[in-house]
Amino acid sequence: MQELLRVEEVSKSFPGVRALDQVSLTVNGGEVRGLVGENGAGKSTLIKIITGAYEKDSGKIYFMGKEIKKNDPITSIQLGIFAVYQDVMIAPDVSIAENFFLGSHPGRFGVVNWKKMRNDAKKFLDEIGLNVDVRLDIKNLSLAQKEMVTIAKVLLRNPKLIIFDEPTAVLTDNEKKLLFTLIRKLKDNGAGVIYISHNLEEVFEICDTVTILKDGKLVGTYKVQEIEKVENLIPLMVGRKIEDMYFKQVVEKGPELLKVEELNGSRFKDVSFVLHSGEILGFYGLAGAGRTEIARAIFGADKILSGSIFVNGHRVTIRNPKDAINLGIGYLPEDRRLQGIFPPQNVEFNIDIVNYRDLLRRFMFFVDHRKARHLSSDLVEKLSIKTPGIGYPIYQLSGGNQQKVVLARWLSRFAKILILDEPTNGIDVGAKAEIYRFISEVVKQSKSVIFISSYLPELIGICDRILVISNGKIAGELSRGEFSEERLLALAMKYAMKKEDVA
């Protein structure tokens, strides 16, 4: 196999942090290389240096035998290096077809040939097996579809080295299969692939070799067969063994906190279920099955067409999130970046914003700032959020820490029913384990949790019951003794559309 990329002793520092310390690695053509490590291990920094988004402080990078002396995003793309990032960034108000040809619209004399553009895009998508209307605007697609389109866009440009950063976080199993097929095809064509994921099972499934980073240093590069199984990889990444990843405590089931009857919305039908205090109820389903929509409707973020909701046995009307919060419901949204964080604000603000109602001075409408600071610094400590201080801007924290901040918001006393929508999306193993631990702490305080996830092992690991949603309807409910991946998956497909397209 031919050497494609060689990174030699590359270092990079940011004020106060040595993000990469003399890291070297070689990727050959036709190789799928896993890149793993905890958040903050330096994976993203390394990728950004390879794609030219950051400048390295020292070290050398060779691509196809030639040294890249001065790298920047344009140079790396010209060389054939592409990256698909976690935060999918494509022009939202533009159709899929046009997104494919942004900057190189087909046509003559500056007049766009729309028909040719659509046909070319359609033909290409058919070839790779992605079935979606190319005339749709990007903003109308689901997160998973957006990502597949982004990947397709990269494939269109004949990449030599393609880097996937946490690509399956939002994908359903079918899309994941499609992605893996694409990766194998790339590999057969002699392209190199760097695959970053916190999902180690996937790394084992798709990668030939795996490079482990820890605290900016190279731990080593191994053949996947050498490592044999996931359990052997984790200690290398974290430097310790994680006991009981899925921490499950037995909590006595208390009174009924939430009851939903015959709830109908635009994307779901006749949803009924109950939730008791001390319970963790899982919502499982393929992406787009309506899990998020049901949660949003209960929280008042989307309209309810009909049906009733009971909180503590009383029938309630929830017109907006404010009503829901006043009833003690909290919601951690699916998309942290777009719906969760307040990017320009600091950690304190991001935690306190839903809690100001409890932080007012008596007889005045001023916020009690000492109390507010206490609340946020206590929670920062309790959740071991890694931040230089509560005055630090949230956008500068790692994804896992941002997620913990958003979670912290709801951990104050008033949220009795906590709805968590994909809370462990794109965060590292250590942070995941901490979040599971927290959820079990929460239900111990006679609260309850609805846990929405596409990742079966975690649902099976921590839930008391799992509600499976298929195409907007409840396909079944399993209690802890009955959990198995096969049964859950089968239920999830129960009402699935005949043709399993990406829609």
Next chain:
Amino acid sequence: MKGKASSNKRTVLGEKNLLIIFAVLVVLLIFATKGTFLSFGNITNLLRQTSINGVVALAMLFVIVTGGIDLSVGAVVGLSGMVFAMLTSSRLNYQFSSTAAVVIALVVSVMVGAVNGAAVYDLKVPPFIATLGVMTFVRGLVMYISSGRMITGIPSNFVSFSSETLLDMPKLVWLWLVTALIVGLSLKYTRFGRNLYALGSNREAARLSGLNMRLNYYGAYAVSGLLSGLAGIMLASRLAAGVPTAGQGYELDAIASVVIGGASLNGGVGTALGAVIGALLIQTLRNGGNLLGVDPFIMQMAIGLIIVVAVFFDQYVKAGRR
């Protein structure tokens, strides 16, 4: 890794850069004017000149923090002054007292703000367009009620307010600074203020955090109306008349002041202190130019450049930190 909070680094730094620019400018002017700039008379004059625009900048700040913009502030300045002048002059059958007229003018201003809020929140018209429409409407309204003429004959005790001083400082300046203090405290320490930053930082996250969206949007625009109305009354006192074109172009000065003061037009960032210094900076340039006998037209060109350079410098320093 845990440490004491260093409050909001981003805005503090923004103000620090701004203070550096401001200090350099002042030192230069002191030398260039051989000390005249620093004379007590000139300083109070400078502050007086800034006070009215300074209040309008504070009005603008409320809306810019939410990620919107209020182009109607200048028109509301004109409307409020005109309403006041008409109520107190002998134009109408009934002559109002100054106090009653002030209250009515402010109520009218708040109503204009509420209309902005309704257009932006309920009709979902983008703030730029909504307030552009309201601005045009209000300008027309002022012309219509005054028949395009100046209204004189407002009470003399009211007119003298603008030249009175308290502790050797013009009352107009006190009014501005006290307003700035109240605005600063409200933005930083009240739930309403915090909510406005949340709206401007991430609208959807704000909604999902249970904010009362309508109340906060209406609130931001209503406060903007209220403060613009206040500035209108201050201006009427200074001009000793209701002038139909009063406040024209103030919206642009206000935007410039707020942005120079470190606020982001994307919302979520901006402080009262920044808006105060931003307004001072623009007026200092004008004042300094005047003292040095610079052609006022050239001065205007220079101010245009400074707006861009100041914001560029601020962003450059911030980027260097990352």
